[in-house]
Amino acid sequence: MTKWVYKAEEGDAGMKDLLGGKGANLCQMTKLGIPVPPVFTVTTEACNAYLAAEGKFPEGLDKQIAEGIVYLQGKMSKDFGDDRNPLLVSVRSGAKFSMPGMMETVLNLGLNDKAVESLAKQSGNPRFAYDCYRRFISMFSDVVLSVEHDLFEQALKTMRNQKGVKADNELTTEDLKKLVGIYKGIVKEHYGEFPQDPRTQLKMAIEAVFKSWNIPRAKTYRKQYHIPETLGTAVNVQCMVFGNFGDNSATGVAFTRNPSDGAPGVYGEYLINAQGEDVVAGIRTPLKIAEMQSHMPELYKQFMDICVRLEDFYKDMQDIELTIQEGVLYILQTRNGKRTGRAAVRIAVDMVNEGLIDRRKALMQVDPSSLNQLLHPTIDPKARYEVLAKGLNASPGAASGPVVFTPAKAVEAAQSEHPAILVRVQTTPDDIHGMIAAAGVLTSQGGMTSHAAVVARGMGKPCIAGCGAIDVHVADGYFAVGDKKFKEGDVITIDGTTGEVIAGKVPLIEAKVSDEFAVLLKWADEVRRLKVRTNADDGPSAQKARMYGAEGIGLARTEHMFMGDRAELVAELILMLAGKDRSVPDVANRINELLIALGKLQKGDFIDIFRAMDGLPVTIRLIDPPLHEFIPSPEKIAERIKRLEAEGGKESEIANMRTLDELKGRLHEDNPMLGLRGCRLGILYPEINRMQVKAILEAALDVEAEGKRVLPEIMIPLSSHKNELIVLKELVNEVAEEVFRKAGKRIAFMYGTMIEIPRAALTAADIAEQAEFFSFGTNDLSQMCYGISRDDAEKHFLKFYVDKGILPRNPFQVLDEDGVGRLMRLAIEGGRKTRPNIKLGICGEHGGDPESIDLCHRLGLNYVSCSPFRVPVARLAAAQAAIKHG
DSSP states (O other): OOOOEEEGGGOOTTOHHHHHHHHHHHHHHHHHTOOOOOEEEEOHHHHHHHHHTTSOOOTTHHHHHHHHHHHHHHHHTOBTTOSSSBOOEEEEEEESSOOTTTSOEEEEETOOTTHHHHHHHHHTOHHHHHHHHHHHHHHHHHHTSOOOHHHHHHHHHHHHHHHTOSSGGGSOHHHHHHHHHHHHHHHHHHTSSOOOOHHHHHHHHHHHHHHHTTSHHHHHHHHHTTOOTTSOEEEEEEEOOOTTSSTTOEEEEEEEEOTTTOOEEEEEEEEESOOHHHHHHOSSOOEEGGGHHHHSHHHHHHHHHHHHHHHHHHTSOEEEEEEEETTEEEEEEEEEOOOOHHHHHHHHHHHHHTTSSOHHHHHHHSOGGGGGGGGSOEEOTTOOOOEEEEOEEEEOOEEEEEEEOSHHHHHHHHHTTOOOEEEESSOOGGGHHHHHHSSEEEESSOOTTSHHHHHHHHHTOOEEEOOTTOEEETTTTEEEETTEEEETTOEEEEETTTTEEEESOOOEEOOOOOHHHHHHHHHHHHHOOSEEEEEOSSHHHHHHHHHTTOOSEEEEEGGGGGOGGGHHHHHHHHHHHHHSOTTSHHHHHHHHHHHHHHHHHHHHHHHHHHHHTTTSEEEEEOOOSOGGGGSOOHHHHHHHHHHHHHTTOOHHHHHHHHHHHHHHHHHOOSSGGGSSOTHHHHHHSHHHHHHHHHHHHHHHHHHHHTTOOOEEEEEEOSOOSHHHHHHHHHHHHHHHHHHHHHHTOOOOOEEEEEEOSHHHHHTHHHHTTTOSEEEEOHHHHHHHHHTOOHHHHHHHTHHHHHHTTSSSSOTTTSOOTTTHHHHHHHHHHHHHHHOTTOEEEEOSGGGGOHHHHHHHHHHTOSEEEEOGGGHHHHHHHHHHHHHHHO
């Protein structure tokens, strides 16, 4: 029979697939002699079997759970379901990967109307017993019976107000007994009688944890962090220990290093006479873990020793839950702690310097995407602003945005491209979609280990928690600071580094990277095989990318250089090329004038880029837009004609604008992404490509004359047949000879193409006869492989496809290995067959995605190219791919 249940002594840290991270670590700590309350774990396989059977326990599970209870009874010398000597347990979820707060927990399970009296007598503390019972009723009813949690919170708040107290621990035994009655009345109204049989309670709780694997917030979290849907969750049934037993009891959460900045030293919070949820709820102000040294010196020393032992074993920063019951320390959980990108980098480098891990382990320990956090803006120190309030600096970085009070509004704001600041009393796992969408998070309650703090840090979003000076009124749509009110839509700024809440929008400046950041990336560069280039269209962007370690430019988009004031010149050139008789001298002269003017501007662009990339290769893509995009909209043309007529403009200008209006209609394409663009445009209107090639090579010669090394690569876009490359290669070589003859000197350059059409990938052996390099344009290659318009799909149905699991990932964010990746593999094989030393790269948006970079490494590309700010991400991801795959 399948083994569904494991006792603590039967597992270890290597069994996370089966026992989940929490269960495996509890087993491992037991083996290490760490004081862990006795526990047994129901496997992830049992969860998946239960879900597959649509709510039926697999054969043998009931029996094995019963055996597990006998095991716990023997460890604790108590009896589960016994009214005189009751064993109480917690029931917690635990997937392979940490999902803080996403799935369910029930504490104090086993209590009922009789057992609570026994607990009161045994403990000699009736207040403690009834506090446990009211907590159990609330949690069980919320998690298992689906009774709204806020109903219990409101009853608790009403009781506090009636008694004139601020904190739960100020309520008397009689107050808590009344609350138990009120809570049971709430359950009866919304569900029925509260279950009194502990074994029924346990089975219902285990089923609730199984079901919680598929609740919306858990699915949203898994999607955000790419956690497979098929893993399932384990269930840990653990003997209760009580931090609310009295003043010699406590509960807390601690990290073995600072999760915000990575500074050494144990960092966390604890509460005396409290249970675990009190620390994160924010109703009482927690104490810093360091204060335990004066309150409980021997236990503090014991806990510090345990922190060292756990970090030494796991070779990573640990997130530890502790409970002290009547002067005895217990560890309830350890896991690799969530941290900011800044902290991750420092921790990795520090651990190498301390001899705890080696460089390769350090590189694998940092999530490449988290490096984005180090490059985000902070508040300009010169800025003047009004500080409204100050809370806990829970997650660093700064953000401005309109205030919203609900997750739905945060999503709505993000969709309108104005990300908001999500303001809550405190966040819960149900807020996850709003936190993902928000620019930052502000809460009036909660500590440094609250849900808001932990989740925001993991996302790299600025967060201020526990800002008690703000009074949040979600239902009325405002928060108040003193006599000032801020309504939904009012703009504020939050500084997660200082904890300051600021009125209005404040100037931000770019982040400065740490010394550890540079060290880690240096180690990455020593390991990786893939080169990392950047996509940049101007000198400043190229300089920025080089500062971040770019080893060249993989894509300079020349059509981007024609925007702004230059668009009118391009529009007129199109008018002349497409709408006039070029044999007419005036037309020919004007075409020549426009080409000279644009060529001069282009040459200046290329000079800036070549200077910035001194000694590094620069791939310049010749013009690739749908041509009609350069022509103003009919509304703008009409407005221009009206203005010219009102100002007495030249008839020739007015006539040109009217012709342009007519041309707009003639150039309009029903499917412009598959129309007159790319190399087709260069073949139909060769004057534009001639101008660009001339500007590229003249700029290269000028910059080389300055003593710099220039390595230009001219790239033909959207080729599908080798004959297109033959035609344009003849043009490029002809222009090159003219430039070199006039200059009296030559410069080496490469000629290549983008592989972004499936036919080009399939006929790559022929294409490589003409091309010295391939650059995969994976944006278009993915569109054409799927037959999907990216913009339309993301607007209408792609999210639905991913949500429903029809597609495992958005293929425009992560390369589709089975389809697009196979086309790339065929192109690589074909290209190398014809030209063994062909240079191969990728310049689509996937070039900065860690999973896609892993595929590029396995495919054997020479380089990836991405936006400047993603260059550090790509450098680390490329190193991790080399470590994983060699």
